[in-house]
Amino acid sequence: xxxxxxxxxxxxxxxxxxxxxxxxxxxxxxxxxxxxxxxxxxxxxxxxxxxxxxxxxxxxxxxxxxxxxxxxxxxxxxxxxxxxxxxxxxxxxxxxxxxxxxxxxxxxxxxxxxxxxxxxxxxxxxxxxxxxxxxxxxxxxxxxxxxxxxxxxxxxxxx
Amino acid sequence: xxxxxxxxxxxxxxxxxxxxxxxxxxxxxxxxxxxxxxxxxxxxxxxxxxxxxxxxxxxxxxxxxxxxxxxxxxxxxxxxxxxxxxxxxxxxxxxxxxxxxxxxxxxxxxxxxxxxxxxxxxxxxxxxxxxxxxxxxxxxxxxxxxxxxxxxxxxxxxx
DNA sequence: GTAATTTAGTTAGCGCACAAACTTGTTAGG
DNA sequence: CCTAACAAGTTTGTGCGCTAACTAAATTAC
Numbered sequence: 251x252x253x254x255x256x257x258x259x260x261x262x263x264x265x266x267x268x269x270x271x272x273x274x275x276x277x278x279x280x281x282x283x284x285x286x287x288x289x290x291x292x293x294x295x296x297x298x299x300x301x302x303x304x305x306x307x308x309x310x311x312x313x314x315x316x317x318x319x320x321x322x323x324x325x326x327x328x329x330x331x332x333x334x335x336x337x338x339x340x341x342x343x344x345x346x347x348x349x350x351x352x353x354x355x356x357x358x359x360x361x362x363x364x365x366x367x368x369x370x371x372x373x374x375x376x377x378x379x380x381x382x383x384x385x386x387x388x389x390x391x392x393x394x395x396x397x398x399x400x401x402x403x404x405x406x407x408x409x
Numbered sequence: 410x411x412x413x414x415x416x417x418x419x420x421x422x423x424x425x426x427x428x429x430x431x432x433x434x435x436x437x438x439x440x441x442x443x444x445x446x447x448x449x450x451x452x453x454x455x456x457x458x459x460x461x462x463x464x465x466x467x468x469x470x471x472x473x474x475x476x477x478x479x480x481x482x483x484x485x486x487x488x489x490x491x492x493x494x495x496x497x498x499x500x501x502x503x504x505x506x507x508x509x510x511x512x513x514x515x516x517x518x519x520x521x522x523x524x525x526x527x528x529x530x531x532x533x534x535x536x537x538x539x540x541x542x543x544x545x546x547x548x549x550x551x552x553x554x555x556x557x558x559x560x561x562x563x564x565x566x567x568x
Numbered sequence: 569g570t571a572a573t574t575t576a577g578t579t580a581g582c583g584c585a586c587a588a589a590c591t592t593g594t595t596a597g598g
Numbered sequence: 599c600c601t602a603a604c605a606a607g608t609t610t611g612t613g614c615g616c617t618a619a620c621t622a623a624a625t626t627a628c
Contacts, residue, residue, distance in 0.1 A: 252533060252536060252540075253426075253521050253524065255540045255541055256422070257419075258467065259540045259544040259547060260415060260419045261467055262544060263547060266547065277614080278614095301576065308420060311576075311578080312578075312580095312617085316614065336576095336622080336623055337621095337622065338623090339576080362411075362412050365412065366412075366543070376539065377536070378414060380532050380535065381414045381415055383532070384418050384524075384528060384536075387527035388421035436583065437584095459606075459607065468584085468586090469587080470606075471587085472584060474609090475585085476584070494593075495594085496591095497593090497606055498606080
Protein backbone atom coordinates (compact mmCIF):
# COMPACT_ATOMS: atom_id res chain seq x y z
CA UNK A 251 0.00 0.00 0.00
CA UNK A 252 2.15 2.84 -1.30
CA UNK A 253 -0.19 5.62 -0.26
CA UNK A 254 -0.59 4.34 3.24
CA UNK A 255 3.13 3.79 3.68
CA UNK A 256 3.87 7.33 2.58
CA UNK A 257 1.29 8.61 5.01
CA UNK A 258 2.87 6.80 7.93
CA UNK A 259 6.45 7.67 7.06
CA UNK A 260 5.52 11.29 6.75
CA UNK A 261 3.71 11.32 10.08
CA UNK A 262 6.77 9.92 11.79
CA UNK A 263 9.07 12.46 10.24
CA UNK A 264 6.92 15.33 11.34
CA UNK A 265 6.78 13.90 14.83
CA UNK A 266 10.57 13.80 15.08
CA UNK A 267 11.12 17.26 13.65
CA UNK A 268 8.38 18.88 15.74
CA UNK A 269 10.01 17.36 18.80
CA UNK A 270 13.27 19.01 17.85
CA UNK A 271 11.75 22.46 17.32
CA UNK A 272 9.78 22.15 20.55
CA UNK A 273 13.10 22.21 22.42
CA UNK A 274 13.37 25.84 21.32
CA UNK A 275 9.77 26.69 22.10
CA UNK A 276 8.53 26.84 18.51
CA UNK A 277 6.44 24.63 16.23
CA UNK A 278 7.24 23.26 12.79
CA UNK A 279 5.17 25.87 10.93
CA UNK A 280 6.69 28.63 13.04
CA UNK A 281 10.14 27.39 12.15
CA UNK A 282 9.20 27.39 8.48
CA UNK A 283 8.40 31.10 8.65
CA UNK A 284 11.55 31.98 10.54
CA UNK A 285 13.79 30.05 8.19
CA UNK A 286 12.23 31.63 5.11
CA UNK A 287 12.80 35.09 6.56
CA UNK A 288 16.34 34.14 7.43
CA UNK A 289 17.07 32.97 3.92
CA UNK A 290 15.48 36.11 2.50
CA UNK A 291 17.79 38.21 4.64
CA UNK A 292 20.80 36.39 3.26
CA UNK A 293 19.56 37.17 -0.22
CA UNK A 294 19.38 40.83 0.69
CA UNK A 295 15.69 41.17 1.53
CA UNK A 296 15.14 42.26 5.09
CA UNK A 297 11.39 41.63 4.95
CA UNK A 298 8.66 39.83 3.02
CA UNK A 299 5.00 40.50 2.42
CA UNK A 300 2.53 38.14 4.06
CA UNK A 301 1.31 37.02 0.67
CA UNK A 302 4.80 36.09 -0.52
CA UNK A 303 5.34 34.19 2.67
CA UNK A 304 2.13 32.26 2.09
CA UNK A 305 3.17 31.32 -1.41
CA UNK A 306 6.48 29.93 -0.22
CA UNK A 307 4.80 28.06 2.59
CA UNK A 308 2.04 26.72 0.36
CA UNK A 309 -0.63 27.89 2.78
CA UNK A 310 -3.59 30.24 2.46
CA UNK A 311 -3.67 33.86 3.67
CA UNK A 312 -5.64 33.28 6.89
CA UNK A 313 -3.16 30.63 7.97
CA UNK A 314 -0.29 33.06 7.45
CA UNK A 315 -2.03 35.64 9.61
CA UNK A 316 -2.35 33.10 12.40
CA UNK A 317 1.22 31.87 12.41
CA UNK A 318 2.59 35.41 12.25
CA UNK A 319 0.31 36.50 15.09
CA UNK A 320 1.80 33.86 17.34
CA UNK A 321 5.47 34.39 16.59
CA UNK A 322 5.01 38.14 16.71
CA UNK A 323 3.57 37.73 20.19
CA UNK A 324 6.74 35.82 21.08
CA UNK A 325 8.82 38.71 19.80
CA UNK A 326 10.55 36.70 17.08
CA UNK A 327 9.15 38.71 14.21
CA UNK A 328 7.75 42.15 13.49
CA UNK A 329 5.03 43.52 11.17
CA UNK A 330 5.98 46.67 9.28
CA UNK A 331 3.92 48.96 7.07
CA UNK A 332 4.80 49.15 3.41
CA UNK A 333 5.76 52.54 1.99
CA UNK A 334 4.44 51.83 -1.46
CA UNK A 335 1.20 50.00 -0.66
CA UNK A 336 -0.94 50.83 2.32
CA UNK A 337 -2.78 47.50 2.20
CA UNK A 338 0.38 45.52 2.44
CA UNK A 339 2.39 44.64 5.52
CA UNK A 340 5.91 43.31 5.64
CA UNK A 341 7.32 40.85 8.12
CA UNK A 342 10.92 40.80 9.30
CA UNK A 343 12.95 38.98 11.91
CA UNK A 344 13.71 40.71 15.19
CA UNK A 345 17.19 40.36 16.67
CA UNK A 346 15.75 37.77 18.99
CA UNK A 347 14.26 35.86 16.07
CA UNK A 348 17.52 35.94 14.14
CA UNK A 349 19.43 34.62 17.11
CA UNK A 350 16.94 31.80 17.56
CA UNK A 351 17.29 30.76 13.91
CA UNK A 352 21.03 30.65 14.28
CA UNK A 353 20.77 28.49 17.37
CA UNK A 354 18.31 26.08 15.71
CA UNK A 355 19.90 25.70 12.29
CA UNK A 356 22.92 23.45 12.94
CA UNK A 357 21.04 20.91 15.04
CA UNK A 358 18.26 20.84 12.51
CA UNK A 359 20.61 19.69 9.78
CA UNK A 360 21.81 16.94 12.12
CA UNK A 361 18.23 15.96 12.83
CA UNK A 362 17.33 15.70 9.16
CA UNK A 363 20.39 13.61 8.49
CA UNK A 364 19.38 11.27 11.27
CA UNK A 365 15.92 10.89 9.74
CA UNK A 366 17.45 9.38 6.64
CA UNK A 367 20.40 7.73 8.32
CA UNK A 368 18.94 4.28 7.73
CA UNK A 369 18.99 4.69 3.96
CA UNK A 370 21.94 4.14 1.68
CA UNK A 371 23.15 6.91 -0.57
CA UNK A 372 21.58 5.40 -3.74
CA UNK A 373 18.32 4.92 -1.87
CA UNK A 374 18.28 8.56 -0.87
CA UNK A 375 19.03 9.64 -4.41
CA UNK A 376 16.30 7.42 -5.84
CA UNK A 377 13.80 8.66 -3.30
CA UNK A 378 14.59 12.28 -4.11
CA UNK A 379 14.25 11.91 -7.84
CA UNK A 380 11.08 9.83 -7.63
CA UNK A 381 9.47 12.25 -5.23
CA UNK A 382 10.35 15.23 -7.37
CA UNK A 383 8.78 13.59 -10.37
CA UNK A 384 5.73 12.69 -8.30
CA UNK A 385 5.36 16.17 -6.92
CA UNK A 386 5.49 17.91 -10.26
CA UNK A 387 2.65 15.72 -11.57
CA UNK A 388 0.62 16.15 -8.43
CA UNK A 389 0.73 19.87 -9.03
CA UNK A 390 -1.66 19.73 -11.96
CA UNK A 391 -3.74 16.97 -10.46
CA UNK A 392 -4.32 19.06 -7.35
CA UNK A 393 -5.42 22.12 -9.27
CA UNK A 394 -7.69 19.93 -11.41
CA UNK A 395 -9.25 18.40 -8.33
CA UNK A 396 -9.85 21.81 -6.82
CA UNK A 397 -12.15 22.61 -9.70
CA UNK A 398 -13.66 19.20 -10.51
CA UNK A 399 -15.92 18.50 -7.58
CA UNK A 400 -18.42 16.32 -9.39
CA UNK A 401 -16.97 13.63 -11.61
CA UNK A 402 -16.52 10.12 -10.29
CA UNK A 403 -13.81 8.49 -12.43
CA UNK A 404 -11.30 10.98 -13.80
CA UNK A 405 -8.37 9.73 -15.89
CA UNK A 406 -6.17 12.83 -16.03
CA UNK A 407 -2.54 11.75 -15.90
CA UNK A 408 -1.62 9.83 -19.02
CA UNK A 409 1.89 9.37 -20.31
CA UNK B 410 16.29 18.86 -0.20
CA UNK B 411 14.79 15.46 0.42
CA UNK B 412 12.81 16.43 3.48
CA UNK B 413 11.25 19.42 1.83
CA UNK B 414 10.38 17.49 -1.30
CA UNK B 415 8.64 14.83 0.72
CA UNK B 416 6.72 17.48 2.55
CA UNK B 417 5.46 19.04 -0.63
CA UNK B 418 4.59 15.78 -2.35
CA UNK B 419 2.66 14.67 0.67
CA UNK B 420 0.75 17.93 0.91
CA UNK B 421 -0.32 17.60 -2.70
CA UNK B 422 -1.48 14.05 -2.24
CA UNK B 423 -3.60 14.94 0.74
CA UNK B 424 -5.10 17.81 -1.20
CA UNK B 425 -6.17 15.51 -4.03
CA UNK B 426 -7.55 12.82 -1.77
CA UNK B 427 -9.41 15.22 0.50
CA UNK B 428 -11.01 16.69 -2.59
CA UNK B 429 -12.24 13.25 -3.56
CA UNK B 430 -13.73 12.47 -0.15
CA UNK B 431 -15.33 15.90 0.01
CA UNK B 432 -17.56 14.84 -2.89
CA UNK B 433 -19.19 12.45 -0.46
CA UNK B 434 -19.41 14.94 2.39
CA UNK B 435 -16.62 13.49 4.52
CA UNK B 436 -13.03 14.40 5.34
CA UNK B 437 -9.87 12.32 5.01
CA UNK B 438 -9.71 11.43 8.71
CA UNK B 439 -13.40 10.55 8.71
CA UNK B 440 -12.84 8.23 5.77
CA UNK B 441 -9.96 6.61 7.61
CA UNK B 442 -12.29 5.67 10.47
CA UNK B 443 -15.01 4.38 8.19
CA UNK B 444 -12.63 2.26 6.16
CA UNK B 445 -11.05 0.72 9.23
CA UNK B 446 -14.48 -0.21 10.56
CA UNK B 447 -15.39 -1.63 7.19
CA UNK B 448 -12.28 -3.78 7.06
CA UNK B 449 -12.90 -4.93 10.63
CA UNK B 450 -16.38 -6.04 9.63
CA UNK B 451 -14.99 -8.12 6.83
CA UNK B 452 -12.67 -9.77 9.31
CA UNK B 453 -15.65 -10.63 11.47
CA UNK B 454 -15.52 -7.82 14.01
CA UNK B 455 -18.64 -5.73 13.93
CA UNK B 456 -17.19 -3.06 16.22
CA UNK B 457 -13.94 -1.68 17.63
CA UNK B 458 -13.00 0.09 20.83
CA UNK B 459 -12.04 3.75 20.53
CA UNK B 460 -8.57 2.92 21.79
CA UNK B 461 -8.00 0.27 19.12
CA UNK B 462 -9.20 2.69 16.49
CA UNK B 463 -6.73 5.28 17.74
CA UNK B 464 -3.86 2.82 17.52
CA UNK B 465 -4.65 1.94 13.93
CA UNK B 466 -5.03 5.59 13.00
CA UNK B 467 -1.87 6.60 14.85
CA UNK B 468 -3.72 9.36 16.68
CA UNK B 469 -4.26 10.13 20.36
CA UNK B 470 -7.45 9.44 22.32
CA UNK B 471 -8.84 12.99 22.29
CA UNK B 472 -8.56 13.10 18.51
CA UNK B 473 -10.50 9.85 18.23
CA UNK B 474 -13.27 11.27 20.38
CA UNK B 475 -13.56 14.27 18.10
CA UNK B 476 -13.67 12.42 14.79
CA UNK B 477 -16.19 9.92 16.14
CA UNK B 478 -18.36 12.72 17.51
CA UNK B 479 -18.63 14.25 14.07
CA UNK B 480 -19.37 11.13 12.07
CA UNK B 481 -21.77 9.91 14.73
CA UNK B 482 -23.63 13.19 14.36
CA UNK B 483 -23.83 12.46 10.63
CA UNK B 484 -25.32 9.05 11.38
CA UNK B 485 -22.52 7.08 9.78
CA UNK B 486 -21.39 5.39 12.97
CA UNK B 487 -22.74 4.41 16.36
CA UNK B 488 -21.25 4.22 19.88
CA UNK B 489 -22.17 1.08 21.81
CA UNK B 490 -21.53 0.08 25.41
CA UNK B 491 -19.25 -2.85 26.11
CA UNK B 492 -20.66 -5.80 28.04
CA UNK B 493 -17.38 -6.73 29.64
CA UNK B 494 -15.96 -3.29 30.53
CA UNK B 495 -18.13 -0.40 31.57
CA UNK B 496 -15.42 2.16 30.80
CA UNK B 497 -15.10 1.03 27.23
CA UNK B 498 -17.24 1.99 24.27
CA UNK B 499 -17.37 0.30 20.92
CA UNK B 500 -17.94 1.95 17.57
CA UNK B 501 -19.66 0.31 14.64
CA UNK B 502 -20.88 1.34 11.19
CA UNK B 503 -24.54 2.14 10.71
CA UNK B 504 -26.25 0.89 7.54
CA UNK B 505 -25.88 4.38 6.17
CA UNK B 506 -22.16 4.36 6.95
CA UNK B 507 -21.65 1.00 5.32
CA UNK B 508 -23.42 2.11 2.20
CA UNK B 509 -21.28 5.23 2.02
CA UNK B 510 -18.09 3.19 2.29
CA UNK B 511 -19.22 1.00 -0.54
CA UNK B 512 -19.96 4.01 -2.71
CA UNK B 513 -16.60 5.61 -1.97
CA UNK B 514 -14.30 2.60 -2.22
CA UNK B 515 -14.07 1.98 -5.98
CA UNK B 516 -13.44 5.58 -6.93
CA UNK B 517 -10.88 5.88 -4.20
CA UNK B 518 -8.78 3.12 -5.72
CA UNK B 519 -8.95 4.95 -9.04
CA UNK B 520 -7.92 8.16 -7.35
CA UNK B 521 -4.90 6.58 -5.70
CA UNK B 522 -3.84 5.03 -8.97
CA UNK B 523 -4.03 8.43 -10.63
CA UNK B 524 -1.81 9.89 -7.91
CA UNK B 525 0.99 7.59 -8.94
CA UNK B 526 0.12 7.40 -12.61
CA UNK B 527 3.17 9.45 -13.52
CA UNK B 528 5.56 6.88 -12.12
CA UNK B 529 6.81 3.75 -13.85
CA UNK B 530 6.31 0.37 -12.24
CA UNK B 531 9.95 0.08 -11.05
CA UNK B 532 9.76 3.58 -9.65
CA UNK B 533 6.66 2.69 -7.66
CA UNK B 534 8.30 -0.47 -6.37
CA UNK B 535 11.45 1.37 -5.36
CA UNK B 536 9.47 4.06 -3.62
CA UNK B 537 7.47 1.49 -1.67
CA UNK B 538 10.47 -0.45 -0.46
CA UNK B 539 12.48 2.64 0.44
CA UNK B 540 9.59 4.17 2.31
CA UNK B 541 8.95 0.97 4.24
CA UNK B 542 12.55 0.85 5.30
CA UNK B 543 12.44 4.51 6.24
CA UNK B 544 9.27 4.13 8.22
CA UNK B 545 10.48 1.22 10.30
CA UNK B 546 13.54 3.19 11.37
CA UNK B 547 11.56 6.30 12.08
CA UNK B 548 9.50 4.28 14.52
CA UNK B 549 12.29 4.09 17.08
CA UNK B 550 13.58 7.57 16.34
CA UNK B 551 10.14 9.02 17.04
CA UNK B 552 9.79 7.28 20.37
CA UNK B 553 13.32 8.34 21.29
CA UNK B 554 12.58 11.95 20.45
CA UNK B 555 9.43 11.87 22.55
CA UNK B 556 11.59 11.22 25.60
CA UNK B 557 14.79 13.09 24.76
CA UNK B 558 13.81 16.73 25.03
CA UNK B 559 17.20 18.14 25.86
CA UNK B 560 20.13 16.79 23.86
CA UNK B 561 21.35 18.61 20.81
CA UNK B 562 23.19 16.10 18.63
CA UNK B 563 21.80 12.58 18.94
CA UNK B 564 23.31 9.79 16.84
CA UNK B 565 20.72 7.05 17.28
CA UNK B 566 20.33 5.23 13.97
CA UNK B 567 23.46 3.29 13.14
CA UNK B 568 23.61 0.33 10.82
C1' DG C 569 -12.85 61.34 -12.17
C1' DT C 570 -15.92 58.15 -10.66
C1' DA C 571 -17.53 53.24 -10.59
C1' DA C 572 -16.25 48.42 -10.86
C1' DT C 573 -12.85 45.09 -10.11
C1' DT C 574 -8.95 43.20 -8.02
C1' DT C 575 -5.63 42.61 -4.30
C1' DA C 576 -3.74 42.51 0.75
C1' DG C 577 -4.80 41.15 4.89
C1' DT C 578 -8.03 40.00 8.70
C1' DT C 579 -12.08 37.90 11.09
C1' DA C 580 -15.32 34.17 11.96
C1' DG C 581 -16.15 29.58 12.22
C1' DC C 582 -14.98 24.70 11.48
C1' DG C 583 -11.99 20.17 11.43
C1' DC C 584 -8.40 17.71 13.42
C1' DA C 585 -4.11 17.10 15.74
C1' DC C 586 -1.94 17.58 20.47
C1' DA C 587 -0.99 17.64 25.97
C1' DA C 588 -2.85 18.06 30.51
C1' DA C 589 -6.25 17.24 33.63
C1' DC C 590 -10.34 14.91 34.87
C1' DT C 591 -14.14 11.00 35.63
C1' DT C 592 -15.28 6.56 36.00
C1' DG C 593 -14.30 1.77 36.04
C1' DT C 594 -10.89 -2.13 36.57
C1' DT C 595 -7.08 -4.50 38.54
C1' DA C 596 -3.35 -5.35 42.09
C1' DG C 597 -1.35 -5.16 46.64
C1' DG C 598 -1.55 -4.86 51.43
C1' DC D 599 -11.76 -5.81 51.83
C1' DC D 600 -9.99 -1.48 50.74
C1' DT D 601 -6.72 1.34 48.89
C1' DA D 602 -3.39 2.37 45.25
C1' DA D 603 -2.33 2.03 40.61
C1' DC D 604 -3.78 1.74 36.04
C1' DA D 605 -6.89 2.05 31.90
C1' DA D 606 -10.77 4.01 28.76
C1' DG D 607 -12.80 8.07 27.32
C1' DT D 608 -13.86 12.86 27.66
C1' DT D 609 -13.08 17.89 28.50
C1' DT D 610 -10.36 21.92 28.10
C1' DG D 611 -7.39 24.76 25.82
C1' DT D 612 -3.96 25.52 22.06
C1' DG D 613 -1.92 25.38 17.21
C1' DC D 614 -2.64 25.28 12.41
C1' DG D 615 -4.94 24.23 8.24
C1' DC D 616 -9.16 25.49 5.46
C1' DT D 617 -13.38 28.37 3.22
C1' DA D 618 -16.38 32.25 3.22
C1' DA D 619 -17.11 36.82 4.14
C1' DC D 620 -15.31 41.20 5.23
C1' DT D 621 -12.41 46.01 5.18
C1' DA D 622 -9.54 48.89 2.97
C1' DA D 623 -6.47 50.18 -0.62
C1' DA D 624 -4.96 49.94 -5.46
C1' DT D 625 -6.01 49.26 -10.24
C1' DT D 626 -8.77 49.22 -14.28
C1' DA D 627 -12.58 50.66 -17.10
C1' DC D 628 -15.36 53.84 -18.84
